[in-house]
Structures are given as C-alpha cells and as structure tokens.
Amino acid sequence: MRRALNLLATATTIACALSGGVAAGAAKDPVTDAVRLRFDDTSSELGAAQMAATNRGYAEVRAEVRTLNGGAMVSAAARDGQGHAVRFPAAGEDPSPVAVLGIWNTTSDDALSPGARNFAFGADFRLDGTLGASEFDNGDNLVQRGLADDAGQYKIEIDKRVPACSVAGTAGHVTVRSEVTVNTEGWYRVKCERSGSTVSIAVGEYGPDGSVSMTKNSVEAPTGHVATASPSTPMTVGGKMTPTGEIATWSPDQFNGHVDNVFLRMDG
Ligand SMILES: [Ca+2]
Ligand SMILES: [Ca+2]
Numbered sequence: 001m002r003r004a005l006n007l008l009a010t011a012t013t014i015a016c017a018l019s020g021g022v023a024a025g026a027a028k029d030p031v032t033d034a035v036r037l038r039f040d041d042t043s044s045e046l047g048a049a050q051m052a053a054t055n056r057g058y059a060e061v062r063a064e065v066r067t068l069n070g071g072a073m074v075s076a077a078a079r080d081g082q083g084h085a086v087r088f089p090a091a092g093e094d095p096s097p098v099a100v101l102g103i104w105n106t107t108s109d110d111a112l113s114p115g116a117r118n119f120a121f122g123a124d125f126r127l128d129g130t131l132g133a134s135e136f137d138n139g140d141n142l143v144q145r146g147l148a149d150d151a152g153q154y155k156i157e158i159d160k161r162v163p164a165c166s167v168a169g170t171a172g173h174v175t176v177r178s179e180v181t182v183n184t185e186g187w188y189r190v191k192c193e194r195s196g197s198t199v200s201i202a203v204g205e206y207g208p209d210g211s212v213s214m215t216k217n218s219v220e221a222p223t224g225h226v227a228t229a230s231p232s233t234p235m236t237v238g239g240k241m242t243p244t245g246e247i248a249t250w251s252p253d254q255f256n257g258h259v260d261n262v263f264l265r266m267d268g
Pocket of ligand 1: 039
C-alpha cells in the first residue's frame with residue numbers, strides 16, 4: 001500500500017512537470033494547440049475587411065466571418081512583434097454593426113470539444129474606449145463555444161471590463177470572475193483553464209517590453225465532460241453564434257475591440 005502511494009506521488013510529480021513543460025513551450029509551438037489564430041497571413045492593408053482566418057493549430061477546422069448591419073472584422077495593428085491583429089466593430093447606434101468569427105470542424109472529429117480532458121483557451125485583446133451599452137449589444141464575448149442552453153459550453157466574456165470565464169459540462173456549470181478590471185488603453189492576455197475540478201481565469205496587461213504578469217482567480221467545482229450537443233456548433237471569436245452558425249441576433253454580445261493570438265489547447 002505504501003509503495004503504491006509512493007508510486008502515485010511520483011507519477012503526480014512527473015505529470016505536473018510534463019504539464020508545465022507543455023504549457024511553457026506552447027507559446028512558441030503552435031502545433032501543441034488545437035486552435036491558434038495569429039491573423040498574420042493577410043497581405044491586405046490595415047482596415048481591410050477579413051472574411052476568414054487561418055488556423056495555425058493542429059485541428060482540422062475552417063474559420064469564417066459572419067456579419068450583420070454592415071459590421072466587419074478588419075485587419076488591425078497588433079502589439080509590437082505580433083504581426084497583425086483583427087478588430088471587431090465598435091459599438092454603434094442600435095442596431096449596432098456585428099461581426100463574429102466562427103470556427104467549424106471540417107471532419108467528423110469534434111476537435112473543438114475537450115470532453116473530460118483538461119483544457120485551456122484564451123486570447124490577447126484590447127478594448128475599445130466605447131463598449132456596447134445598448135439593449136442590442138450589452139455584452140463583450142471574446143471566445144466561446146456553445147450557448148448557455150447547450151449541453152456544454154466554454155466562454156470568456158469581458159462584460160463591463162471584468163473578464164469572466166464559464167465552463168459547463170455534465171457535472172456542473174462554473175463561472176469565475178477575474179479580480180482585474182481592464183482599461184481601454186492596453187493590450188491584455190486572458191487565459192481560462194479547466195484542470196481537474198478547478199476552473200481558473202488568468203488576466204494580465206502587457207508591459208512595453210512584451211512581458212505580462214498574470215493575476216489568477218480560481219473556483220473549485222466539478223464541470224465534467226464538456227462538449228456541445230452538436231459537433232457542428234462553431235467555436236466563436238468576438239460574439240455569439242447559434243449551433244447552426246448564425247449570429248445570435250437577439251443578443252450577439254459583440255466584442256468591441258482588437259483581438260490576436262486566439263488559442264484552444266487540450267491535454268492528451
Ligand atoms: Ca498576430
Ligand atoms: Ca459589446
């Protein structure tokens with residue numbers, strides 16, 4: 001029994017070390033991520049509308065933009081050394097312009113559902129000075145898959161400048177809010193992670209030298225198997241879509257600002 005416990009302890013230590021190694025290398029090696037969008041492939045000028053994005057991760061997916069009310073996802077300046085970013089529509093008069101980037105599986109594999117695995121997702125972002133305050137656009141959803149009534153969901157929203165992460169699965173629905181209130185000047189990194197029965201959100205503002213110090217908040221609660229009811233449900237960036245890939249017109253929760261380095265990473 002004692003020997004078994006020792007083996008277990010050793011295995012846990014190794015697993016932690018490996019996990020840390022993967023996390024540390026992930027930023028340099030996009031192949032470790034199922035989804036990684038850098039928005040650097042475009043040759044178009046800043047301000048040009050982008051209708052699609054290239055996945056630099058390993059998942060077989062396509063990423064295409066849907067719009068409403070004249071909205072567009074446009075090429076935009078990124079942080080120094082980060083190529084291009086994209087910018088989603090600024091909050092306008094009701095009804096506001098909307099653009100949402102959808103990411104769909106292109107094979108029968110659901111590469112966007114973590115299931116029971118530990119996983120992390122996030123992005124770099126910079127908020128506009130004016131955020132949506134109308135009834136039509138009162139949210140700011142950054143990265144998401146699955147609506148609230150789906151069998152499974154993961155989501156980062158920046159509503160009212162406070163980042164929050166939600167993970168919902170067969171064992172429960174957890175939301176954890178960051179203690180950080182973001183400003184509308186700087187570039188931030190946000191990462192949400194489900195590890196065992198812990199859901200955490202880490203948020204940090206990039207310094208002038210590109211360094212970022214993350215503040216992490218966690219909630220202990222089980223979430224279980226995380227998967228949307230349909231494998232054809234898109235993962236989205238910049239707002240909400242229905243399982244059939246239409247913009248959620250009743251409440252698109254348009255993210256108003258810049259986005260870069262979107263990622264989804266799953267263990268195992
Ligand atoms: Ca970029
Ligand atoms: Ca908004």
